[in-house]
Amino acid sequence: MSPSTLVRDARRxxxxxxxxxxxxxGTTQPVIARLERAGSNPTFETVAGALAAAGYQFELRATHVGLSTVDEDLIRRQLALSPADRLRALDRQITTMRFLADAGAQARAAHS
Incomplete structure (x- = not known):
């Protein structure tokens, strides 16, 4: 959420x-209008002060999410497919893996 939206929503x-x-x-209405305008770039202190004046406490925190080895975008794309399309894709992957396994076995046999 942008600072301008945060201040406006808290005020309302x-x-x-x-x-x-x-x-x-201790300021003027045009200053608040500029603060609430999209694209405004106030400091943390300005936003915290405006929120406090509206009865809110502004908290900033960092949450460690860790490094994931899961490709969530790939999961989302797969879930967007129909079950039949997912099965067809899996079948193509199995066919490709069998081809690669056979090619590897042939290459090893040729070099033995």
Missing amino acids: SAGLTQAQLAERL
Whole structure:
């Protein structure tokens, strides 16, 4: 969520107008309008102050997600296929693996 949306949603949820939020912050309504404008790039302190004035606490945290060896995009693409299409794809993979196994066996036999 963008800072502008975060501030606007908090202000509205608190039932405040831009002018009321501005008064609480000791600023003017046009300043709040600029803060809530898409593309605004306020500092952390500015957003935290605006949220506090609307009765919210701004928390920033980092959550370790770890490194996954699972290709989630591949899983999503597979799940988007119909069951019949997934079975056909699996059949093609099995055919390819058998071909590669046979080719490897022939190459090893030729070099023995």
